Amino acid sequence: MAGGWEPVRCLIDGVPDERLPATDRGLSYGDGLFETLLVREGRPCQWSRHWRRLDDGCRRLGFPPPPEQAVADEVDQLLQGACSGVLKLVVTRGDGGRGYAPPPDTRPRRILSLHPVPEYPVPWSSRGVVIRICRTPATRNPALAGLKHLNRLDSVLARAEWSDPEIAEGLMTGPGGEIIGGTMTNLFLWDGVGLRTPQVQHCGIAGTVRALAIELAEGLGISCTLMRLNPADLHGARGLFLTNSVLGVWPVRRLADRDYDPEDLPLDLIRILRRDAQISEGGA
16 A cells, blocks of 8 residues: 555665664754655666765755765665665764764765555556645745755644545645645646646756656657646646656546646657656766
8 A cells, every 4th residue: 555654675875774863953953855756667766866866955055965876886785676766865964962063074875765665546557547736835945945855844733634545645835825736746737729837946856757758758748847736827727637656646626616628738748758767867
């Protein structure tokens, strides 16, 4: 089933372990970043995109990214014998004492874990999903916007708002009521001519499959505008779809009292996006 806790394979700084020091700043302050990658045929998908985002995030937070080759070697070690799964890569600033000031001798810590692929209902990919709008807003902070940082309490609280198994995802709004994206997804709106997707300059995550969708749309001659989207825009849309590095693409079939037909989406784009999001790559 999707979600829940399960035993995992885990490496901390290249050593098999599941225990973090209590002094780790990721635990104390959420001082770090993470990437979640689908594993297919024993290799992580879209490695290059995930690594670029992680590398950029580390630099924005002010600590050095780990050596890519070292992490790639650890990924190979962790995935030994595994054909599929979900790879989670966490990088924290490392150890530090009490207090917010980062230590001058930062030694980032890397944590790799391998999880089972979540089992979502098969019809969700073809017939579409039911979604809702959450009460919990996304926090506005341009300094952190776009990053997949460890401070994800907004999404935790938003996801706790429903337990109905028929609802696949919840959309979160910003402080001004604008749509930011899902608790774990990015949102695209199709108006019959072009795509629109929320900006992430002030809050939200710049997803890897989101970036891939924008590039593929451009290659197919489909415009994609990054802009402010309000709830009313969604109700007037021809179609909606969600993207995520693990689930790929989910068409939306209902939001509140509005029904959508997944067949009205740009199906060539959806097909290519699903295929390319699952391209597995070597480590470095």
